[in-house]
Amino acid sequence: MGALTAMVRLRVDGHEVEVVAGSSVAAAIAHAGATARASVSGQRRTALCGMGVCFECRATVDGRAQQRTCLLPVAEGMEVRTRG
Numbered sequence: 001m002g003a004l005t006a007m008v009r010l011r012v013d014g015h016e017v018e019v020v021a022g023s024s025v026a027a028a029i030a031h032a033g034a035t036a037r038a039s040v041s042g043q044r045r046t047a048l049c050g051m052g053v054c055f056e057c058r059a060t061v062d063g064r065a066q067q068r069t070c071l072l073p074v075a076e077g078m079e080v081r082t083r084g
């Protein structure tokens with residue numbers, strides 16, 4: 001990563017993650033090694049379509065539940081929760 005690349009820090013499930021500015025929150029979740037939501041039967045889900053159609057990438061972002069993270073750009077200090 002070049003020194004001129006703008007980076008953004010956010011937290012995913014309490015873990016600090018640093019990603020390139022302009023990345024999606026879904027990419028930050030993947031970078032953190034996490035998955036997105038859990039299904040009603042408890043199976044972990046993750047981004048599938050990457051374009052806002054499948055809703056598999058939902059997570060809580062800055063206290064707002066059920067956000068489609070593939071459509072959200074990261075922001076400095078953002079808090080993402082993939083569980084609960």
Ligand code: FES
Nearest residue numbers: 048050052055070
């Ligand atoms: S990955 Fe399909 S809606 Fe986000």
